[in-house]
Amino acid sequence: MGRPNPPRTTFVIASRDRAGELASVVTRLLDTTDCPIIVVDNDSRDDSVATVNRLAVRAAGRVRQVELDSNLGAVGRNAGVAAATTPYVAFCDDDSWWQPDAPAIAEQTFDAHPGVGLLAARTIVLPRDEEDDFSRMLADSPLGHPPHLPGPAILGFMSCAAIVRKTAFEQAGGFCDILHFRGEEMLLAVDMAALGWDLCYVPALVAMHQPSQVRATTAAQAARVLRNDVLTTWLRRPARHCLRATGTLLTATLRDAEHARAAGEAVTRLPAVLRRRRRLPDRVERALEALEAV
Known part of the structure:
Protein backbone atom coordinates (compact mmCIF):
# COMPACT_ATOMS: atom_id res chain seq x y z
CA MET A 1 0.00 0.00 0.00
CA GLN A 210 -6.84 -22.06 2.46
CA PRO A 211 -9.13 -24.69 0.91
CA SER A 212 -12.77 -24.11 1.73
CA GLN A 213 -14.68 -26.56 3.86
CA VAL A 214 -17.72 -25.88 1.66
CA ARG A 215 -16.98 -27.86 -1.47
CA ALA A 216 -17.90 -30.91 -3.51
CA THR A 217 -16.56 -34.31 -2.55
CA THR A 218 -13.07 -35.29 -3.68
CA ALA A 219 -14.56 -37.85 -6.10
CA ALA A 220 -16.83 -35.22 -7.67
CA GLN A 221 -13.97 -32.78 -8.11
CA ALA A 222 -11.73 -35.43 -9.68
CA ALA A 223 -14.50 -36.51 -12.03
CA ARG A 224 -15.09 -32.96 -13.23
CA VAL A 225 -11.37 -32.46 -13.86
CA LEU A 226 -11.22 -35.65 -15.90
CA ARG A 227 -14.39 -34.70 -17.81
CA ASN A 228 -12.89 -31.34 -18.71
CA ASP A 229 -9.58 -32.89 -19.67
CA VAL A 230 -11.45 -35.02 -22.21
CA LEU A 231 -13.46 -32.07 -23.50
CA THR A 232 -10.36 -29.88 -23.78
CA THR A 233 -8.59 -32.65 -25.68
CA TRP A 234 -11.48 -32.98 -28.12
CA LEU A 235 -11.59 -29.22 -28.56
CA ARG A 236 -7.91 -28.84 -29.52
CA ARG A 237 -5.87 -32.05 -29.81
CA PRO A 238 -5.21 -34.63 -32.57
CA ALA A 239 -7.48 -37.69 -32.80
CA ARG A 240 -5.04 -40.07 -31.11
CA HIS A 241 -5.06 -37.94 -27.96
CA CYS A 242 -8.86 -37.69 -28.09
CA LEU A 243 -9.25 -41.45 -28.20
CA ARG A 244 -6.80 -41.98 -25.37
CA ALA A 245 -8.47 -39.40 -23.13
CA THR A 246 -11.90 -40.81 -23.87
CA GLY A 247 -10.71 -44.29 -22.97
CA THR A 248 -9.41 -43.01 -19.65
CA LEU A 249 -12.76 -41.44 -18.81
CA LEU A 250 -14.73 -44.53 -19.84
CA THR A 251 -12.52 -46.71 -17.66
CA ALA A 252 -13.09 -44.32 -14.77
CA THR A 253 -16.86 -44.80 -15.04
CA LEU A 254 -16.31 -48.17 -13.39
CA ARG A 255 -14.83 -46.43 -10.37
CA ASP A 256 -17.83 -44.56 -8.95
CA ALA A 257 -21.08 -42.80 -9.77
CA GLU A 258 -19.37 -39.40 -10.01
CA HIS A 259 -17.18 -40.51 -12.93
CA ALA A 260 -20.16 -42.17 -14.61
CA ARG A 261 -22.06 -38.88 -14.31
CA ALA A 262 -19.07 -36.96 -15.69
CA ALA A 263 -18.91 -39.26 -18.71
CA GLY A 264 -22.58 -38.63 -19.40
CA GLU A 265 -22.01 -34.88 -19.16
CA ALA A 266 -19.12 -35.14 -21.60
CA VAL A 267 -21.28 -36.96 -24.12
CA THR A 268 -24.03 -34.34 -23.95
CA ARG A 269 -21.47 -31.58 -24.61
CA LEU A 270 -19.81 -33.25 -27.59
CA PRO A 271 -21.97 -31.48 -30.23
CA ALA A 272 -20.87 -28.10 -28.88
CA VAL A 273 -17.28 -29.35 -28.70
CA LEU A 274 -17.27 -30.47 -32.31
CA ARG A 275 -18.67 -27.14 -33.48
CA ARG A 276 -15.81 -25.31 -31.78
CA ARG A 277 -13.05 -27.81 -32.43
CA ARG A 278 -9.85 -26.42 -33.93
CA ARG A 279 -6.32 -27.74 -33.94
CA LEU A 280 -3.52 -26.00 -32.09
CA PRO A 281 -0.48 -24.67 -33.95
CA ASP A 282 2.24 -27.31 -34.23
CA ARG A 283 4.54 -25.42 -31.85
CA VAL A 284 1.89 -25.51 -29.09
CA GLU A 285 1.08 -29.17 -29.71
CA ARG A 286 4.79 -30.02 -29.51
CA ALA A 287 5.03 -28.16 -26.20
CA LEU A 288 2.08 -30.12 -24.81
CA GLU A 289 3.65 -33.38 -25.88
CA ALA A 290 6.92 -32.36 -24.21
CA LEU A 291 5.02 -31.81 -20.97
CA GLU A 292 3.24 -35.16 -21.29
CA ALA A 293 6.50 -37.00 -21.92
CA VAL A 294 7.84 -36.22 -18.45
Whole structure:
Protein backbone atom coordinates (compact mmCIF):
# COMPACT_ATOMS: atom_id res chain seq x y z
CA MET A 1 0.00 0.00 0.00
CA GLY A 2 1.05 3.64 -0.33
CA ARG A 3 2.43 3.17 -3.82
CA PRO A 4 3.33 6.41 -5.67
CA ASN A 5 1.17 5.44 -8.64
CA PRO A 6 -2.40 4.12 -8.64
CA PRO A 7 -2.80 0.33 -8.92
CA ARG A 8 -3.13 -1.13 -12.40
CA THR A 9 -4.37 -4.50 -11.19
CA THR A 10 -7.92 -5.53 -10.28
CA PHE A 11 -8.78 -8.53 -8.15
CA VAL A 12 -11.58 -10.64 -9.63
CA ILE A 13 -13.32 -13.16 -7.39
CA ALA A 14 -16.04 -15.49 -8.68
CA SER A 15 -18.02 -16.95 -5.79
CA ARG A 16 -21.13 -18.90 -4.91
CA ASP A 17 -22.67 -19.71 -1.52
CA ARG A 18 -19.60 -18.99 0.60
CA ALA A 19 -20.55 -15.69 2.22
CA GLY A 20 -18.38 -16.06 5.31
CA GLU A 21 -15.20 -17.08 3.53
CA LEU A 22 -15.79 -14.54 0.77
CA ALA A 23 -16.13 -11.74 3.30
CA SER A 24 -12.84 -12.76 4.92
CA VAL A 25 -11.00 -12.70 1.59
CA VAL A 26 -12.43 -9.36 0.48
CA THR A 27 -11.67 -7.80 3.87
CA ARG A 28 -8.12 -9.13 3.78
CA LEU A 29 -7.54 -7.69 0.28
CA LEU A 30 -8.99 -4.34 1.35
CA ASP A 31 -6.72 -4.24 4.39
CA THR A 32 -3.49 -5.29 2.70
CA THR A 33 -3.66 -3.85 -0.84
CA ASP A 34 -4.89 -0.75 -2.65
CA CYS A 35 -6.34 -2.55 -5.71
CA PRO A 36 -9.97 -2.47 -6.80
CA ILE A 37 -11.97 -5.65 -6.23
CA ILE A 38 -14.70 -7.09 -8.44
CA VAL A 39 -16.82 -9.88 -6.96
CA VAL A 40 -18.84 -11.93 -9.44
CA ASP A 41 -21.69 -13.71 -7.71
CA ASN A 42 -22.67 -16.98 -9.42
CA ASP A 43 -26.34 -16.85 -8.39
CA SER A 44 -25.73 -17.49 -4.68
CA ARG A 45 -28.54 -18.79 -2.53
CA ASP A 46 -27.04 -17.59 0.76
CA ASP A 47 -26.42 -13.99 1.84
CA SER A 48 -23.27 -13.50 -0.26
CA VAL A 49 -24.72 -10.61 -2.27
CA ALA A 50 -25.85 -8.69 0.81
CA THR A 51 -22.52 -9.37 2.51
CA VAL A 52 -20.51 -7.95 -0.37
CA ASN A 53 -22.85 -4.97 -0.67
CA ARG A 54 -22.18 -4.13 2.96
CA LEU A 55 -18.44 -4.34 2.38
CA ALA A 56 -18.74 -2.19 -0.72
CA VAL A 57 -20.47 0.59 1.22
CA ARG A 58 -17.52 0.77 3.61
CA ALA A 59 -14.83 0.37 0.93
CA ALA A 60 -14.82 3.86 -0.62
CA GLY A 61 -15.58 2.65 -4.12
CA ARG A 62 -13.00 -0.14 -4.19
CA VAL A 63 -15.49 -3.04 -4.27
CA ARG A 64 -17.90 -3.68 -7.11
CA GLN A 65 -20.26 -6.63 -7.40
CA VAL A 66 -21.50 -8.26 -10.60
CA GLU A 67 -24.59 -10.36 -9.94
CA LEU A 68 -25.30 -13.23 -12.36
CA ASP A 69 -28.73 -14.81 -12.66
CA SER A 70 -27.30 -18.32 -13.13
CA ASN A 71 -24.25 -20.27 -12.01
CA LEU A 72 -21.71 -19.88 -14.83
CA GLY A 73 -18.85 -21.52 -12.95
CA ALA A 74 -15.43 -20.36 -14.11
CA VAL A 75 -17.02 -18.29 -16.88
CA GLY A 76 -18.15 -15.92 -14.14
CA ARG A 77 -14.57 -14.66 -14.09
CA ASN A 78 -15.01 -13.48 -17.68
CA ALA A 79 -17.68 -11.05 -16.49
CA GLY A 80 -15.28 -9.77 -13.85
CA VAL A 81 -12.50 -9.21 -16.36
CA ALA A 82 -14.93 -7.44 -18.70
CA ALA A 83 -15.89 -5.08 -15.86
CA ALA A 84 -12.26 -4.35 -14.91
CA THR A 85 -10.79 -1.05 -16.08
CA THR A 86 -7.17 -1.89 -15.28
CA PRO A 87 -4.74 -3.55 -17.73
CA TYR A 88 -4.05 -6.47 -15.39
CA VAL A 89 -6.34 -8.81 -13.44
CA ALA A 90 -5.44 -11.05 -10.51
CA PHE A 91 -7.82 -13.94 -9.94
CA CYS A 92 -8.80 -15.02 -6.46
CA ASP A 93 -11.19 -17.63 -5.23
CA ASP A 94 -13.31 -17.11 -2.13
CA ASP A 95 -10.74 -19.19 -0.24
CA SER A 96 -7.57 -17.60 -1.63
CA TRP A 97 -5.80 -14.25 -1.64
CA TRP A 98 -2.50 -12.59 -2.63
CA GLN A 99 0.50 -11.37 -0.71
CA PRO A 100 0.43 -7.56 -0.51
CA ASP A 101 3.36 -7.04 -2.89
CA ALA A 102 2.00 -9.31 -5.64
CA PRO A 103 0.16 -6.64 -7.69
CA ALA A 104 3.20 -4.36 -7.87
CA ILE A 105 5.49 -7.26 -8.80
CA ALA A 106 3.09 -8.39 -11.52
CA GLU A 107 2.72 -4.89 -12.94
CA GLN A 108 6.48 -4.41 -13.16
CA THR A 109 6.88 -7.85 -14.75
CA PHE A 110 4.17 -7.31 -17.35
CA ASP A 111 5.59 -3.87 -18.17
CA ALA A 112 9.05 -5.34 -18.74
CA HIS A 113 7.74 -8.27 -20.83
CA PRO A 114 5.01 -7.08 -23.22
CA GLY A 115 4.67 -10.52 -24.82
CA VAL A 116 3.66 -12.19 -21.54
CA GLY A 117 -0.07 -12.77 -21.16
CA LEU A 118 -0.20 -14.71 -17.89
CA LEU A 119 1.89 -15.02 -14.75
CA ALA A 120 1.47 -18.02 -12.46
CA ALA A 121 2.34 -17.58 -8.81
CA ARG A 122 3.89 -19.74 -6.15
CA THR A 123 1.01 -21.01 -4.02
CA ILE A 124 1.20 -21.53 -0.28
CA VAL A 125 -1.45 -23.85 1.17
CA LEU A 126 -2.79 -23.19 4.65
CA PRO A 127 -3.04 -24.14 7.42
CA ARG A 128 0.01 -26.32 6.94
CA ASP A 129 1.89 -23.36 5.37
CA GLU A 130 3.48 -25.47 2.64
CA GLU A 131 4.15 -24.86 -1.02
CA ASP A 132 1.58 -26.48 -3.29
CA ASP A 133 2.89 -29.45 -5.26
CA PHE A 134 1.72 -27.83 -8.50
CA SER A 135 4.01 -24.86 -7.84
CA ARG A 136 6.97 -27.19 -7.75
CA MET A 137 5.86 -28.71 -11.06
CA LEU A 138 5.69 -25.27 -12.65
CA ALA A 139 9.12 -24.36 -11.30
CA ASP A 140 10.55 -27.49 -12.96
CA SER A 141 8.69 -26.99 -16.24
CA PRO A 142 10.14 -29.14 -19.06
CA LEU A 143 9.65 -26.12 -21.32
CA GLY A 144 12.60 -24.50 -19.59
CA HIS A 145 13.31 -20.86 -18.88
CA PRO A 146 13.76 -18.98 -22.16
CA PRO A 147 16.01 -15.94 -21.67
CA HIS A 148 13.32 -13.49 -22.79
CA LEU A 149 10.90 -14.58 -20.05
CA PRO A 150 10.86 -13.66 -16.35
CA GLY A 151 10.44 -17.32 -15.34
CA PRO A 152 9.94 -20.87 -16.64
CA ALA A 153 7.61 -21.21 -19.63
CA ILE A 154 4.40 -23.04 -18.77
CA LEU A 155 1.16 -24.28 -20.32
CA GLY A 156 -0.85 -24.71 -17.15
CA PHE A 157 -1.82 -22.73 -14.07
CA MET A 158 -4.25 -22.57 -11.15
CA SER A 159 -6.86 -19.87 -11.55
CA CYS A 160 -6.59 -18.80 -7.92
CA ALA A 161 -2.88 -18.14 -8.43
CA ALA A 162 -2.78 -16.40 -11.81
CA ILE A 163 -2.55 -12.79 -12.94
CA VAL A 164 -3.44 -12.01 -16.55
CA ARG A 165 -3.01 -9.23 -19.02
CA LYS A 166 -6.60 -8.22 -19.73
CA THR A 167 -6.08 -7.88 -23.49
CA ALA A 168 -4.50 -11.34 -23.75
CA PHE A 169 -7.23 -12.98 -21.67
CA GLU A 170 -10.00 -11.44 -23.73
CA GLN A 171 -8.27 -12.10 -27.04
CA ALA A 172 -8.17 -15.81 -26.11
CA GLY A 173 -11.88 -15.79 -25.23
CA GLY A 174 -11.50 -16.22 -21.48
CA PHE A 175 -12.74 -19.36 -19.77
CA CYS A 176 -14.89 -21.69 -21.86
CA ASP A 177 -18.56 -22.19 -21.06
CA ILE A 178 -18.45 -25.81 -22.22
CA LEU A 179 -16.18 -26.71 -19.31
CA HIS A 180 -18.04 -24.77 -16.58
CA PHE A 181 -15.71 -25.48 -13.65
CA ARG A 182 -12.72 -27.59 -12.59
CA GLY A 183 -9.73 -28.10 -14.84
CA GLU A 184 -10.79 -25.13 -16.98
CA GLU A 185 -7.29 -23.61 -17.04
CA MET A 186 -5.62 -25.80 -19.67
CA LEU A 187 -7.85 -24.72 -22.55
CA LEU A 188 -7.27 -21.05 -21.81
CA ALA A 189 -3.52 -21.63 -21.50
CA VAL A 190 -3.16 -23.31 -24.88
CA ASP A 191 -5.46 -20.80 -26.55
CA MET A 192 -3.35 -17.93 -25.25
CA ALA A 193 -0.20 -19.70 -26.41
CA ALA A 194 -1.76 -20.34 -29.83
CA LEU A 195 -2.20 -16.58 -30.19
CA GLY A 196 1.48 -16.03 -29.45
CA TRP A 197 1.25 -15.01 -25.80
CA ASP A 198 3.85 -16.29 -23.36
CA LEU A 199 2.83 -17.82 -20.03
CA CYS A 200 5.36 -18.18 -17.26
CA TYR A 201 5.86 -19.05 -13.61
CA VAL A 202 7.19 -16.29 -11.34
CA PRO A 203 7.92 -17.53 -7.80
CA ALA A 204 8.27 -13.99 -6.45
CA LEU A 205 4.50 -13.77 -6.88
CA VAL A 206 2.85 -15.50 -3.94
CA ALA A 207 -0.79 -16.54 -3.57
CA MET A 208 -2.26 -18.00 -0.40
CA HIS A 209 -4.86 -20.78 -0.49
CA GLN A 210 -6.84 -22.06 2.46
CA PRO A 211 -9.13 -24.69 0.91
CA SER A 212 -12.77 -24.11 1.73
CA GLN A 213 -14.68 -26.56 3.86
CA VAL A 214 -17.72 -25.88 1.66
CA ARG A 215 -16.98 -27.86 -1.47
CA ALA A 216 -17.90 -30.91 -3.51
CA THR A 217 -16.56 -34.31 -2.55
CA THR A 218 -13.07 -35.29 -3.68
CA ALA A 219 -14.56 -37.85 -6.10
CA ALA A 220 -16.83 -35.22 -7.67
CA GLN A 221 -13.97 -32.78 -8.11
CA ALA A 222 -11.73 -35.43 -9.68
CA ALA A 223 -14.50 -36.51 -12.03
CA ARG A 224 -15.09 -32.96 -13.23
CA VAL A 225 -11.37 -32.46 -13.86
CA LEU A 226 -11.22 -35.65 -15.90
CA ARG A 227 -14.39 -34.70 -17.81
CA ASN A 228 -12.89 -31.34 -18.71
CA ASP A 229 -9.58 -32.89 -19.67
CA VAL A 230 -11.45 -35.02 -22.21
CA LEU A 231 -13.46 -32.07 -23.50
CA THR A 232 -10.36 -29.88 -23.78
CA THR A 233 -8.59 -32.65 -25.68
CA TRP A 234 -11.48 -32.98 -28.12
CA LEU A 235 -11.59 -29.22 -28.56
CA ARG A 236 -7.91 -28.84 -29.52
CA ARG A 237 -5.87 -32.05 -29.81
CA PRO A 238 -5.21 -34.63 -32.57
CA ALA A 239 -7.48 -37.69 -32.80
CA ARG A 240 -5.04 -40.07 -31.11
CA HIS A 241 -5.06 -37.94 -27.96
CA CYS A 242 -8.86 -37.69 -28.09
CA LEU A 243 -9.25 -41.45 -28.20
CA ARG A 244 -6.80 -41.98 -25.37
CA ALA A 245 -8.47 -39.40 -23.13
CA THR A 246 -11.90 -40.81 -23.87
CA GLY A 247 -10.71 -44.29 -22.97
CA THR A 248 -9.41 -43.01 -19.65
CA LEU A 249 -12.76 -41.44 -18.81
CA LEU A 250 -14.73 -44.53 -19.84
CA THR A 251 -12.52 -46.71 -17.66
CA ALA A 252 -13.09 -44.32 -14.77
CA THR A 253 -16.86 -44.80 -15.04
CA LEU A 254 -16.31 -48.17 -13.39
CA ARG A 255 -14.83 -46.43 -10.37
CA ASP A 256 -17.83 -44.56 -8.95
CA ALA A 257 -21.08 -42.80 -9.77
CA GLU A 258 -19.37 -39.40 -10.01
CA HIS A 259 -17.18 -40.51 -12.93
CA ALA A 260 -20.16 -42.17 -14.61
CA ARG A 261 -22.06 -38.88 -14.31
CA ALA A 262 -19.07 -36.96 -15.69
CA ALA A 263 -18.91 -39.26 -18.71
CA GLY A 264 -22.58 -38.63 -19.40
CA GLU A 265 -22.01 -34.88 -19.16
CA ALA A 266 -19.12 -35.14 -21.60
CA VAL A 267 -21.28 -36.96 -24.12
CA THR A 268 -24.03 -34.34 -23.95
CA ARG A 269 -21.47 -31.58 -24.61
CA LEU A 270 -19.81 -33.25 -27.59
CA PRO A 271 -21.97 -31.48 -30.23
CA ALA A 272 -20.87 -28.10 -28.88
CA VAL A 273 -17.28 -29.35 -28.70
CA LEU A 274 -17.27 -30.47 -32.31
CA ARG A 275 -18.67 -27.14 -33.48
CA ARG A 276 -15.81 -25.31 -31.78
CA ARG A 277 -13.05 -27.81 -32.43
CA ARG A 278 -9.85 -26.42 -33.93
CA ARG A 279 -6.32 -27.74 -33.94
CA LEU A 280 -3.52 -26.00 -32.09
CA PRO A 281 -0.48 -24.67 -33.95
CA ASP A 282 2.24 -27.31 -34.23
CA ARG A 283 4.54 -25.42 -31.85
CA VAL A 284 1.89 -25.51 -29.09
CA GLU A 285 1.08 -29.17 -29.71
CA ARG A 286 4.79 -30.02 -29.51
CA ALA A 287 5.03 -28.16 -26.20
CA LEU A 288 2.08 -30.12 -24.81
CA GLU A 289 3.65 -33.38 -25.88
CA ALA A 290 6.92 -32.36 -24.21
CA LEU A 291 5.02 -31.81 -20.97
CA GLU A 292 3.24 -35.16 -21.29
CA ALA A 293 6.50 -37.00 -21.92
CA VAL A 294 7.84 -36.22 -18.45
